[in-house]
Amino acid sequence: MNHNSKIQKRLVVLGAGESGVGTAILGKKEGYDVFVSDKGTITDHYKEVLRNFEIEWEEQQHTENKILNADIVMKSPGIPDKVDLVQKLKGKEILVVSEIEFASKYTKATIVGVTGSNGKTTTTMLTHYILKHGGLEVAMAGNIGDSFARQVAEYDAPFYVLELSSFQLDGIRDFAPHIAVLTNITPDHLDRYEDKFENYIASKFRITMNQNEDDYFIYDADDEVITNNLKKHPIRSRLLPFSLKRKLENGAYLEEGNIKITIDNNKFIMPTTDLSLKGNHNVKNAMAAATVSQLLKIRKVTIRECLENFHGVEHRLENVLKINNVQYINDSKATNVNATFYALDAMKSATVWIVGGVDKGNDYSELYSLVNEKVKAIICLGVDNTKIINAFGNCVDNISETQSMKEAVNMAYKIAERNENVLLSPACASFDLFKNYEERGRQFKEAVREL
Incomplete structure (x- = not known):
């Protein structure tokens, strides 16, 4: 029984896709008064889920008087910030967040967050694959599979690997992954960033904004966009770069056909010829995933076996x-x-x-x-x-x-x-x-x- 007489907080969810419905389920579980509103149509599958959880919803419209009375709004990553409704919410100083931000409040899990213009799905799946084989109880979410919020609601795992888009990162306030991975930054989605590349870069770097000295940032040191931004805007977390071009004291690099990773004098070596995924970009994805796995104390023999056996992502080479x-x-x-x-x-x-x-x-x-x-x-x-x-x-x-x-x-x-x-x-x-x-x-x- 809830004995405090506090008025129930209202959570409004805009967009009834995977992240929206997951957030609604978690909100309901955490005692919010939940309302889901989608400007398009909601699929029959999600309607049934919402009915089962007795969550109120509407489709093909946004009824403003049911939305502007929210305490907190979760906006689907597909809805741009510049639409009228979002501007009205911000004008009323109502907190508008992404599903990642909302869900992270209700889990104590260790989170690995992966972002970047390319390679993030492969790196996320490969990291999850290694951690799982290494015996960790780990779930995968974000841009991939069941929503983070729904997994937090239904069987909160102690570890998550999250694939994060720039749109999801735009909607965070306090979210801080213990380990952040940035695969690369190339111009993409600029239509959502006023055609300014620097806005998109800043968006990707939000993955590090709440990290502290006990957290880690793994990134491509060969990517000048990333290294220049780090010079201009230093971050607090510990840096673990990876590179195909130069030797690194801490981090991962390539030497005579071998991947070499050093973290605090702990060394990992593996020939690139043993990698199941071919191509230089996959050497980088492997470096990132292996660095995360080493940080989380997975045995080296397990990391090697997984890198030899992982078969990649559907629709990616x-x-x-x-x-x-x-x-x-x-x-x-x-x-x-x-x-x-x-x-x-x-x-x-x-x-x-x-x-x-x-x-x-x-x-x-x-x-x-x-x-x-x-x-x-x-x-x-x-x-x-x-x-x-x-x-x-x-x-x-x-x-x-x-x-x-x-x-x-x-x-x-x-x-x-x-x-x-x-x-x-x-x-x-x-x-x-x-x-x-x-x-x-x-x-x-x-x-x-x-x-």
């Missing part, structure tokens, strides 16, 4: 099939130029490249040298491919267009020869022809299997 000695690779998760850079960089032979979709202000020039070196033909799969055709018209003779995945794969099948690759790595968002990058990747795999 995923080998689908080999047909007539041509390897088909699904990299649908490459929704920006930098991700595609890593994919092309990992190709060891001539490649037919399927590219295109919704362009987020891409600068394709950084791909020119790789395209010249590796790409024998380009297939544009998008509603408007003008920019791609203009960008690569001088690099590649064979450029064609289609708006059908099946046709794109059939075209590629005709062009690719023995020992070559067919790579779907769009460098763009998927919303022009597909629901999301997962659907795009699944259609690619289905089309390949039908060849």
